[in-house]
Amino acid sequence: MNRNASAAPRAAEEVESYDHEVDVVVLGFGCAGAAAAHEAAAAGAEVLLIERAGGPGGSSALSGGEIYLGGGTPVQRACGFDDTPAEMEAFLTAALGPHADQAKIRLYCEGSTEHYQWLVDRGVSFNASLWDAPTWMPLTEDGLMWLGENSWPFDRIAKPAPRGHRPGTSSFGGWLLMEKLSAAVVDAGVGVHTDTLATSLVVDAGGRVVGVTARRYGEELLYRARRGVVVTTGGFVDNEEMLAQHAPQLLGHDKVSDGLDDGSGITMAAAAGAATRRMSVVETALSVVPGLIARGMLVDALGQRFVNEDTYPGLISHAAVHRRPGPVWTIVDEEGYESLDERERWGVRPHHVAGTLAELEQETGMPAGSLQATVAAYNEAAERGEDPYFHKAARWLRPLRPPYAAIDSRIRFHADRPERAGSTTGVAGFTLGGLHTTVDGEVLDLAGQPIEGLYAAGRASSGMHGENYISGTSLGDGTFFGRRAGRAAAAAGR
Ligand SMILES: Cc1cc2nc3c(=O)[nH]c(=O)nc-3n(C[C@H](O)[C@H](O)[C@H](O)COP(=O)(O)OP(=O)(O)OC[C@H]3O[C@@H](n4cnc5c(N)ncnc54)[C@H](O)[C@@H]3O)c2cc1C
Structure with missing residues (x-):
């Protein structure tokens, strides 16, 4: 294999000269990179941001902005x-x-x-x-x-x-977040090299990360980082091989990403001795309309409810996709369906409609009597404004009456482009595991010691997450710990 094209670290002793030299080099211009670069510059460091795409943004710019x-x-x-x-x-x-x-x-x-x-x-x-x-x-x-x-x-x-x-715009607001952060980064005096793919770290004989190799339009470039390199290259959901190794539960599903989450930063740091953490943890989104399941119920292939349908839909998705026998069905009655504002239905229409639950069981393949028993128990308690099994709030409880509808969660909807709805697994996700870091973004080696000169934040690192995800914690911990990593890198070796 051509060593220059691999992620293996380059020995500093082999480098004759560098094309660029600054205090801190940040790899990747998403939210974590923007936060790290801004804070490093604000702390007085000379900072360069290297971004493989033609401009800033990454997945952060495509995100909801929550x-x-x-x-x-x-x-x-x-x-x-x-x-x-x-x-x-x-x-x-x-x-x-x-x-x-x-x-x-x-x-x-x-x-x-x-x-x-x-x-x-x-x-x-x-x-x-x-x-x-x-x-x-x-x-x-x-x-x-x-x-x-x-x-x-x-x-x-x-x-x-x-x-x-949420940033002050309707629907997805990630673009606005990145527009503001990108402008702040440029105002802070950070240099930005776009169309530049970081390929490996440069490591000296003492194991300290002192630079980066990169490629722009086929030409190799060498960057020297006097104080530190901050890896903010995003996760690895777009790398099928890494998914197969670490998070196979997302194989075959749609990607929640900008298409460039190939794990390259994680790989080049790991090749230089960095430890990774929680690589199997993923965010999961299932095609369910929260307003409809709150008004009705969500059941698995056996006609069983398994969650309170009024909680954060990402937790519902996690429970459905990773823990239940699929397919998963939204069951709603006509009154519930009609009471949700049409825009909030995001173009989703019932896939099966029936006058009786027995018919719906037949059409969806649920065992005879299963859904009937579930709805009977639900209705009996809902009359009293209670949900003794899953504690859905009284505000959403009402006995379900015919006609009923079943909506198949395997048919993916598009929140803002209903005409793009299509047949997939109905599941999409991104990865939450990554480089093992301290609260200051220092990347740890397999012995738990910081690798000098190496920092990480955002989805290239393992953040706050355990086995679950709540929306807003990716942009949140990416920017929060990105800032800390940028400050730590700026202060290193001083
Ligand atoms: C549709 C959608 C909706 C979402 N909604 C939300 C939400 O509302 N709230 C929330 O918290 N999260 C949300 N997320 C998740 C969130 O956007 C990401 O997890 C987060 O933006 C990751 O930030 P980051 O800075 O780590 O990576 P990114 O924003 O992806 O930035 C990484 C950057 O590194 C660059 N890069 C990668 N490899 C290299 C390399 N080798 N050399 C140079 N550059 C490289 C990439 O091009 C990219 O620009 C959403 C994601 C999507 C796609």
């Missing part, structure tokens, strides 16, 4: 919610667990109002209004949304407060 913030932000207060870092920590520990990174969660929660202000000071604004219903993504400009905090069991673990903060 950022998990709390502990008493001005938007929360303006919407009438008291919140504290301790309540936020209790929620995140429960929702991101089991095995979430407690030290990272604690710092993230303690620093959340400061981080909110940092984003606002960079021009990211959040409207002081709440979207108050289960959804993946409000189609409004509301700046605040629930991400499961007011649903069981979390409403008993922590005082409910909505913490999904």
